[in-house]
Amino acid sequence: MSDPAPEKLFSPALQPAVRERFLHADGDPFTGPRAYLENAGGGLTLKAVFAADQRVGALPDNAGRDNPASREVGRAIQAGRADVATFLGAPAGTILSEQSTTACAFRLLEAAALGRRGGNLVCSQLDHASFYDAAGILAARHGLERRVAPLNRATGALDPDAVAALVDADTAAVTVIHASNITGGRTDLAAVAARVRARAPQAMIIADGAQHAQHGLVDAAGCGVDAYVFSAYKIFSKPGFAFACLSERLAARPHAQLAGKAAADWDLGTRDPGGFAAFSAVVDYLCWLGAQTAAPAPADRRGLVAAAMHAIEAHEAALSRRLLHGADGLPGLLAHARVTLHGQRDHRAGREAVFAFSVAGAPTGRLVQEFGRRGVILHDRVSDAYSGHTLAALGVREVVRVSLAHYNTPAEVDAFLRALRDLLAPA
Ligand SMILES: Cc1ncc(COP(=O)(O)O)c(C=O)c1O
Missing domain, CATH: 3.90.1150.10 (Aspartate Aminotransferase, domain 1)
Incomplete structure (x- = not known):
């Protein structure tokens, strides 16, 4: 820790x-x-979020057309995705955008569970219902066992060993809440990931950062999880948007998508470009705040x-x-x-x-x-x-x-x- x-x-x-x-x-x-x-x-909500959403949301035309407005829509979406990766400390690989953390929970666990009859999904008592219920529903649907790690009553947090004790060679996925929306207890994600990997290297580790994102730095690559999910409205942006970074092996799992799309493309249909511009405004704000508080100010975002x-x-x-x-x-x-x-x-x-x-x-x-x-x-x-x-x-x-x-x-x-x-x- x-x-x-x-x-x-x-x-x-x-x-x-x-x-x-x-x-x-x-x-x-x-x-x-x-x-x-x-x-x-x-x-x-940041004032700049509201302004960016209005500016980009009002642009005529969709991305991918040969005109300046369309190119600006496409640029805003790409910039938003890059800013999500910067915020999460994740490689620029797969950045999933969805309507909510709950939607991400169901989609990611479904991808991890598909075709794995006879194994188990591990979640915890501290999980928000989005992950706790998704694990229960998808375990039942796919013939898996849902295992629930106990929370630590004294700390209101999750002990890494309590999670690791439940995983084995048949664990398809483990969900880990980074910070509790009830007690505020913070999980040592890197410790959970290391202990889970030692016993169950095949298990997909999915972190719920919805509550942590506004309180502390996320280092998704450094803590060794397969996915890190958060909701934009928890961190000063607009509702209706959640983002996740995905490891290559999780991104490659079967998932709903159009047949002709690249395997690592997880977005479904036309997304609201204003939501991407809004998140870039959050990262711009954090860059401003970083420049006010660090001396000398770092050079990169x-x-x-x-x-x-x-x-x-x-x-x-x-x-x-x-x-x-x-x-x-x-x-x-x-x-x-x-x-x-x-x-x-x-x-x-x-x-x-x-x-x-x-x-x-x-x-x-x-x-x-x-x-x-x-x-x-x-x-x-x-x-x-x-x-x-x-x-x-x-x-x-x-x-x-x-x-x-x-x-x-x-x-x-x-x-x-x-x-x-x-x-x-x-x-
Ligand atoms: C820790 C945690 N996970 C998940 C969620 C669900 O987020 P969403 O409303 O984006 O589905 C919340 C919402 O409060 C939360 O606090």
Whole structure:
């Protein structure tokens, strides 16, 4: 596991410059000023994303025609794909674009499972339902066994050995969530991949980065997975788009496609060019942020993205310390006797800035409403189609989730802590 990120808030000059680049950072268009602390559900959208989507989405004609507008559409799609590879630290090989991470989960697992009767698919209790259910449904469809690795209740994360213990020579695929959308627990992907490869070199390792992507650098090639998937709306772009990089051996597996297309082409039909331009705008933004935070600024886009993601991690680590331990006389989340934090209590080791907690005697739905009335936007995770399996493994039926992003400020964390203190104060 890599060392925990250093803690360093953005400078007083940089923080507002960051917020200025996002739509609705300070207020909701319907309800007015508020602190947006529900970033695990979807990041705020960059203004440049909206502009790029409109500009490229409005171009007449489709790609592949002999006219300037068509050539610009084609260029935007190619540039978007290259930027996905840069963002993921992946070779420029196969970059799949889909409507959602859920769609990617079904397609990738189907490709891994096809024609492998009698084997198994390994997923985990920490997986989002997209991978957990895809593994269950596709295992049943293809006559495979679904094996489910347990999460670690103390850390709210996944232990590499717990995954490795379930794989064998008949494992077709292993799904690994990089960061939990409920507990924030972060998986050591490289350790999982190394242990799985040692026992089951044939197994396709598919990483779900939907939650990690906005919190830290992705090194898809370095951590040795066969696919790394994420949703664009979680990282400041628009909904309706997910991307994945695929290893050569996974890309070559049979998959739905037009007969005359190259084997490694995974996109189906005409994709929205605005979605590709929008993601390039995300990478442009990260390059800008990297240039503000690294001295000297790296010369290439990957280096700038890495600098930005390290600065984001450091800022979020400082915010997370404040949230858990309090500051300026405000008690932190951990100081309240009625509060239980589910998962890692350390504010930076093995976790990201997503926190699940319960308050004894208080239903989560009512708490979320009360926070909302105090201008703090949170969400709860309940035992439904998305979260039931993970909450059961954690031993609870519902939790409140507070999740931070790098545009959040210490003042917004304090708004959360103040609301919590007031809500828990004896009547
Ligand atoms: C960890 C994780 N995986 C997968 C998903 C599903 O993403 P999508 O809505 O793009 O299918 C989510 C959505 O919240 C998530 O947090």
